[in-house]
Amino acid sequence: xxxxxxxxxxxxxxxxxxxxxxxxxxxxxxxxxxxxxxxxxxxxxxxxxxxxxxxxxxxxxxxxxxxxxxxxxxxxxxxxxxxxxxxxxxxxxxxxxxxxxxxxxxxxxxxxxxxxxxxxxxxxxxxxxxxxxxxxxxxxxxxxxxxxxxxxxxxxxxxxxxxxxxxxxxxxxxxxxxxxxxxxxxxxxxxxxxxxxxxxxxxxxxxxxxxxxxxxxxxxxxxxxxxxxxxxxxxxxxxxxxxxxxxxxxxxxxxxxxxxxxxxxxxxxxxxxxxxxxxxxxxxxxxxxxxxxxxxxxxxxxxxxxxxxxxxxxxxxxxxxxxxxxxxxxxxxxxxxxxxxxxxxxxxxxxxxxxxxxxxxxxx
Numbered sequence: 001x002x003x004x005x006x007x008x009x010x011x012x013x014x015x016x017x018x019x020x021x022x023x024x025x026x027x028x029x030x031x032x033x034x035x036x037x038x039x040x041x042x043x044x045x046x047x048x049x050x051x052x053x054x055x056x057x058x059x060x061x062x063x064x065x066x067x068x069x070x071x072x073x074x075x076x077x078x079x080x081x082x083x084x085x086x087x088x089x090x091x092x093x094x095x096x097x098x099x100x101x102x103x104x105x106x107x108x109x110x111x112x113x114x115x116x117x118x119x120x121x122x123x124x125x126x127x128x129x130x131x132x133x134x135x136x137x138x139x140x141x142x143x144x145x146x147x148x149x150x151x152x153x154x155x156x157x158x159x160x161x162x163x164x165x166x167x168x169x170x171x172x173x174x175x176x177x178x179x180x181x182x183x184x185x186x187x188x189x190x191x192x193x194x195x196x197x198x199x200x201x202x203x204x205x206x207x208x209x210x211x212x213x214x215x216x217x218x219x220x221x222x223x224x225x226x227x228x229x230x231x232x233x234x235x236x237x238x239x240x241x242x243x244x245x246x247x248x249x250x251x252x253x254x255x256x257x258x259x260x261x262x263x264x265x266x267x268x269x270x271x272x273x274x275x276x277x278x279x280x281x282x283x284x285x286x287x288x289x290x291x292x293x294x295x296x297x298x299x300x301x302x303x304x305x306x307x308x309x310x311x312x313x314x315x316x317x318x319x320x321x322x323x324x325x326x327x328x329x330x331x332x333x334x335x336x337x338x339x340x341x342x343x344x345x346x347x348x349x350x351x352x353x354x355x356x357x358x359x360x361x362x363x364x
Contacts, residue, residue: 004175007158016157016216017182017189023212024192029054029199032061037187039113039138040071040102046133047098047125050147051091054198060089071111075103083268083348090351092265097125115139128174133190142186144177146170149197150190155229156201159218165232239316243283244273244308244353245291246360247299247324254344255326257295258335264312269347271356272299273319283320295336298328306359310352321356323363 028034031054033045044064048057064085068074074082079099086095101123105113113134114120121131132145151164151173158176162169182189200207208220219225247255256269274290276283284301291299301324308319330336339347349357 002160002172004172004179007160007172007176008179011158011180012216013180016180016213017185019213019216020192020196021182021185021188024188024195027212028191028195032058032065034191037138039115039134041065042138043113043126043130043134044098046130047094048089050094050130052089056089060086071102071106071113074099075106079267080348084346087348088351088354092268092350094125096266100124101126113138115141117141117143128170136181136186136190138187140185140187142181142183144174144181145190145194146173146177147194150177150193152203152229153193153197153201156206156219156225157213157217159222159224159228161228161230163232164229165234234313237311237314237316239318241276241278241283242273242317242319243276243287243304243322244271244319244356245287245299245301245322245324246271246356247291247326249326249338251340253338253340255295255297255299255330256337256339256344256347258337265350268350268353270349270353271321272324284322287322296331297326299324300327305363306356308352308355308359310350310355317352319352319356321359323360 031045033041045057045061048061048064067081067085068077077099079096082095082099083092086092089095104123105111109119114123115135115138117131117135120126120134121128126134129145129147132143135141135143136145148164151170154160154173154176155162155164160172160176162172164170164173177190196211196213200211204226206225208214208217208225211217211220214220217225219228249255255272257272259265259268259270261267272287272291272295274287276286280286283304288299288301291297301322304320304322306321308317308321310317310319326338330338344357
């Protein structure tokens with residue numbers, strides 16, 4: 001593994017900075033979080049943009065900032081309201097961590113987002129990339145902001161053949177950015193790299209002939225841009241069979257359950273569901289038994305009316321969805337509710353269960 005100084009040896013750093021920043025100044029997309037350099041808005045946008053496309057994030061960002069325009073608004077908002085505003089973005093731990101960190105900023109830093117790497121990196125959910133993004137974009141601090149996008153771009157420009165799927169490789173790229181980042185305009189430099197990866201130096205079929213820094217790109221010079229970055233493949237996600245039910249009472253109210261406050265999709269609401277093992281009985285029997293045991297009530301289930309598949313990074317849910325009728329009373333519990341058609345809109349559900357409700361409305 002080469003040292004950063006060896007990687008950038010003979011690289012025209014100042015000219016590269018000039019070409020990249022000049023291009024970004026004229027070609028950058030108009031995005032709502034670029035309208036000012038408010039550290040809070042930069043922070044929210046960067047958390048949303050993790051694992052999520054820009055086009056998807058824009059309406060969520062606008063809605064989120066409208067609901068929680070300041071650090072104080074988000075810090076003390078009910079968590080259910082925050083999760084509802086995040087509904088559909090996925091990776092909900094991002095929202096919970098963001099709210100916890102924002103509350104800490106309000107209580108420990110007087111509502112001002114810290115402007116040093118040591119302070120900001122200690123906030124919940126703020127890793128090296130987010131630290132660098134906030135510091136460089138909002139405060140003009142020359143700090144690396146290295147994500148998969150940036151590693152792809154720099155692996156091609158500097159012909160770096162280390163596997164970007166390995167955690168230790170990120171350190172290589174962070175050290176490289178320390179060497180080449182513009183001290184005068186770290187904000188536009190980092191955003192320029194991000195923008196380049198988003199619209200020109202894309203994962204497949206990079207638009208090399210349109211690239212503003214093509215003259216600096218070693219991969220293009222060598223004709224190996226399609227071979228970079230080097231990235232080992234992850235294990236395929238594990239398939240899980242789930243039985244779920246949309247259960248209603250005589251008045252048409254829906255039975256919903258709140259997930260535990262830790263783990264996958266924590267604190268989101270859902271329809272009754274259970275992971276099933278077809279070697280020990282039918283789905284319908286296992287789901288009925290689960291509801292009786294865990295919810296302390298009784299249901300009668302009709303045959304399934306739809307199948308939903310939802311893919312996470314590590315598992316795939318294959319969900320057979322039943323229609324059911326509540327035949328017993330429900331216990332007085334905070335995590336179990338009967339809600340009307342109108343009331344259910346106020347609760348945050350994971351995408352898979354949003355799809356379940358949508359399919360249910362099609363048949364009723």
